[in-house]
Amino acid sequence: MITTEREPERVILVGVETFENQATFEASMTELASLATTAGATVSTTFTQKKERLDGKYLVGIGKLQEIKTQLELEDEADAVIFNHQLTPRQLTNLSAFLGVKVLDRMQLILDIFALRARSHVGMLQVELAQLTYLLPRLAGSKGLALSRQAGGIGARGAGESQLELDRRQIRHRLALIEAQLKKAEQVQANMRQKRQASPVFKIGLIGYTNAGKSSIFNALTATNQYEQDELFATLDATTKSFSIQDELMVTLTDTVGFIQDLPTELVKAFKATLEESKTVDLLLHVIDASNATHQIHEDVVEGIIKELGMADIPVLTVYNKLDLADNFEPTILPSLQLSIKSETGLQQLRQAILAKMATLFVPFELELPYSQAHQLAKLRKFALIEQIVAQDDLARYLISGKIAEREKWRLLENGLR
Ligand SMILES: Nc1nc2c(ncn2[C@@H]2O[C@H](COP(=O)(O)OP(=O)(O)OP(=O)(O)O)[C@@H](O)[C@H]2O)c(=O)[nH]1
Ligand SMILES: [Mg+2]
Numbered sequence: 001m002i003t004t005e006r007e008p009e010r011v012i013l014v015g016v017e018t019f020e021n022q023a024t025f026e027a028s029m030t031e032l033a034s035l036a037t038t039a040g041a042t043v044s045t046t047f048t049q050k051k052e053r054l055d056g057k058y059l060v061g062i063g064k065l066q067e068i069k070t071q072l073e074l075e076d077e078a079d080a081v082i083f084n085h086q087l088t089p090r091q092l093t094n095l096s097a098f099l100g101v102k103v104l105d106r107m108q109l110i111l112d113i114f115a116l117r118a119r120s121h122v123g124m125l126q127v128e129l130a131q132l133t134y135l136l137p138r139l140a141g142s143k144g145l146a147l148s149r150q151a152g153g154i155g156a157r158g159a160g161e162s163q164l165e166l167d168r169r170q171i172r173h174r175l176a177l178i179e180a181q182l183k184k185a186e187q188v189q190a191n192m193r194q195k196r197q198a199s200p201v202f203k204i205g206l207i208g209y210t211n212a213g214k215s216s217i218f219n220a221l222t223a224t225n226q227y228e229q230d231e232l233f234a235t236l237d238a239t240t241k242s243f244s245i246q247d248e249l250m251v252t253l254t255d256t257v258g259f260i261q262d263l264p265t266e267l268v269k270a271f272k273a274t275l276e277e278s279k280t281v282d283l284l285l286h287v288i289d290a291s292n293a294t295h296q297i298h299e300d301v302v303e304g305i306i307k308e309l310g311m312a313d314i315p316v317l318t319v320y321n322k323l324d325l326a327d328n329f330e331p332t333i334l335p336s337l338q339l340s341i342k343s344e345t346g347l348q349q350l351r352q353a354i355l356a357k358m359a360t361l362f363v364p365f366e367l368e369l370p371y372s373q374a375h376q377l378a379k380l381r382k383f384a385l386i387e388q389i390v391a392q393d394d395l396a397r398y399l400i401s402g403k404i405a406e407r408e409k410w411r412l413l414e415n416g417l418r
Contacts, residue, residue, distance in 0.1 A: 008040055008041055009040070009042070009079040009080060010041065010043075010044045010075070010077050010078045010079055011036050011042070011043055011044065011078065011079065011080045011081065011082050011154065012044055012045050012046070012068060012071065012072065012075075012078050012080070012081045012082070013029070013032055013033060013036065013043055013045070013046040013082050013084065014046075014047045014048070014049075014059075014060060014064075014068065014081060014082070014083045014084065015028070015032065015046075015048045015049075015083070015084035015085070016049050016050075016051050016054055016059060016060055016084075016085065017048060017049070017050045017051070018050075018051060018053060018054060019052070023297075024261060024297050025048075027261075027293075027294035027297060028084060028261055028262070029046065029048065029084060031260070031261065032082065032106060032109070033046070034232055035106070035109050035110065035113065035232055036082060036109065036154075038113055038231045038232045038233070039109060039112050039116070039154050040116075040154065041079075041080070044075060044077075044078055045071055045075070045078075047060075047067065047068055047071075049064045054085065056088075056091070057090070057091065057094055058091060058094055058095060058098065059083060059087060059091050065095075065098060065099075068099065069098065069099055072099060072100075072101060079101065079102060079153060079154070080101060080102040080103070080104055080153070080154055081095070081099055081101060081102070081103050081104070082103075082105070082106070082109055083095070083103070083104070083105045083106065084106050085105060085106060086105055086106065086107050086262075086264060087103070087105040089137050089138040092105070092138055093138075102153070102154075102155060104155040106262060107134060107264050107266075107267070108134065108155045109154070109155065110233070110260065110263075110264075111127065111130055111131050111134065111267070112154055112155050113232065113233050114127045114130070114233060114236060114267075115127050115131065117233055117234070117235075118236055119236070120237045121185070122185045122189075122274070123236050123237045123274070125178050125181055125185070126182065126270045126271050126272075126274065127270070128174075128178055129175070129178050129179065129182065129270045130264075130266050130267050130269075130271075132171050132174060132175050133266050133270070134264075134266060135171065136168065136171050136172070136175070139167070139168055139171070186272070186276070189276065189277070190276075193276070193277070199383075200383040200384070200403055201242065201250055201251065201252055201382070201383045201403075202251045202252075202282050202283070202358055202383065202402075202403050203251065203252045203254070203280065203281040203282050203283075204251055204252065204253045204254070204281055204282065204283045204284075204285055204354065205253075205254045205256065205277070205278040205281035205283070205284050205285070205314075206218060206253065206254065206255050206256060206284075206285050206287060207256070207278060207284050207285065207286050207287070208258060208285075208286055208287035208288060208298075208302055209258055209259055209260065209287075209288065209289065209295075209298035209299075209301060209302055210232045210233050210234075210257075210258030210260050211230065211231070211232055211234070211258065211289060212258065212287040212288055212289040212298070212322075213228075213287055213289060213321040213341055214235065214256075214258060214287045215234060215235050215255055216228045216321075216341050216342070217285070217287060217319070217321065217341050217350065218239070218241075218253055218255040220341050220346070220347045220350075221243055221347070221350070221351070222241040222242075222243040222253055223243070224241060226239055226255055232258070232260065233257065233258060233260075234258075235255055235256065235257060235258065236257050236274075237256075237257075237274060238254055238255065238256040238257075238274050238275075238277040239254065239255045239256075240252055240253065240254040240255075240277070241253055245355060245358070246351070248378070248381040249381065249384075250382045250383065251358075254277055254278060254281065256274060256275065256277060256278055257271060257274055257275070259302050259305050260301070261301050263301070263305065268305065268308065268309070278309075278311065279309065279310070279314075281314060282314075282315070282361060282403055283314070283315050283316070283354075283358070283361065284306070284311070284314050284315070284317070285316075285319055285354075286299075286302060286316050286317070286319065286333075287319050287321050288302075288318065288319065288320050288321065288333075289321060289322050290320040290321060290322050290323050290325075290326040290329050290331075290338065291322040291323075291324075291325035291326040291329075292322075296332050299332060299333060315357070315361060317337065317353060317354065317357045318331075318335075318336035318337065319336065319337045319339065319350065319353075320336055320337065320338040320339070321339065321340065321341055321346075322340055322341075322342075323338050323339055323340045323343075324340040324342060325340075337349065337350065337353045359401070361403065362384075362385065362401040362402055362403060363401060363402070364387070364399065364400070364401045365400055365401070365402070366399055366400065367380070367397070367398045367400055368395050368396070368397050368398070369395060369398065370394060370395045371395060371396065374396070377398075380398075380400065383402055384400045384402030384403075385400065385401050385402065386398055386400055387399045387400065387401055
């Protein structure tokens with residue numbers, strides 16, 4: 001999504017295959033190309049190299065580097081070279097000096113897309129925090145020597161644009177300011193969460209690799225129109241909406257940022273405020289793109305991040321999506337659901353599976369209500385299933401299952417089931 005007045009930037013991609021990354025190398029290079037396209041660039045040439053280990057000075061070997069430079073001279077038009085690794089400050093400086101064009105790494109490219117997507121105040125702060133944290137150690141001297149030639153275009157969008165003018169001291173100052181603002185925002189969100197947590201409504205969080213179809217599922221279930229696109233990181237901010245899963249029974253669903261391989265920890269940390277949202281859910285819907293040949297890698301990445309975020313205890317319902325595009329599909333995670341949310345039956349299958357999963361997580365409890373209070377039942381039905389009603393003289397006894405624990409029933413009664 002580059003501005004329309006400008007021609008798309010042409011970029012050269014570079015990746016080094018080592019022993020450590022060989023299993024995921026090819027997929028990761030394909031992904032780098034999608035990231036570049038998502039950021040609005042056109043890929044002109046891709047260079048790969050097999051190496052025992054990454055070169056400390058230039059990442060690639062000097063021979064390969066010369067090849068890239070020759071290509072740059074031939075093309076004349078290429079605006080940037082993007083490396084599929086996290087470059088050290090030293091590598092970045094050396095590569096920029098040698099190649100004489102803008103040099104970016106995978107992390108900067110991801111940050112660039114995030115900067116394009118950020119809409120909410122918190123989202124923008126989070127991206128800026130990640131960008132500045134990345135930038136700070138990479139400033140040569142007091143000004144960004146390596147980065148100064150990078151002004152404008154890919155890799156320098158959102159907050160990044162103005163940062164290029166800042167010196168270290170100013171960046172530290174700005175970082176402190178952002179952190180303080182984010183802390184405040186987190187406090188507000190924490191208070192809201194606490195309120196929600198006290199609510200007996202069952203909460204579901206979507207989680208998954210970028211482009212798996214989370215927002216499509218969110219839209220189908222809640223019948224809304226959350227931005228869904230065949231782009232990486234189409235969604236950045238968390239959105240929560242409540243909908244009826246069956247009759248009067250309501251649940252909330254949260255759509256959030258997708259994950260990607262090698263998501264830098266700085267970024268995961270910066271997105272704490274967004275991801276916190278998913279931490280308090282009762283059920284995670286892990287959405288996987290079944291049509292992606294490397295879905296197994298995606299699953300590992302997501303499971304890793306779930307652990308990293310301390311969410312490993314939350315029950316998970318695994319949903320393989322896009323079955324319409326997959327052939328000879330073999331699920332790695334069992335039990336799991338396999339569907340295509342774009343198909344006629346997909347939504348129905350998903351609702352059934354969610355309900356079945358909820359039933360296993362619900363706890364039974366009893367409630368006695370005088371007939372004069374029968375109108376409270378409408379409220380109860382919003383978050384619990386009434387399994388049985390036993391009529392007695394002046395009251396009825398309800399056998400109920402819901403997310404609330406037995407001991408909480410009294411609190412509910414006291415509050416008049418509010
Ligand atoms: N063929 C097919 N396409 C689908 C299906 N579900 C989603 N898609 C498409 O896949 C693309 C990605 O879907 P999104 O819902 O934006 O994916 P997401 O997981 O929210 O992605 P991010 O927000 O980028 O993390 C869109 O172009 C959808 O139309 C499906 O069941 N079948
Ligand atoms: Mg999305």
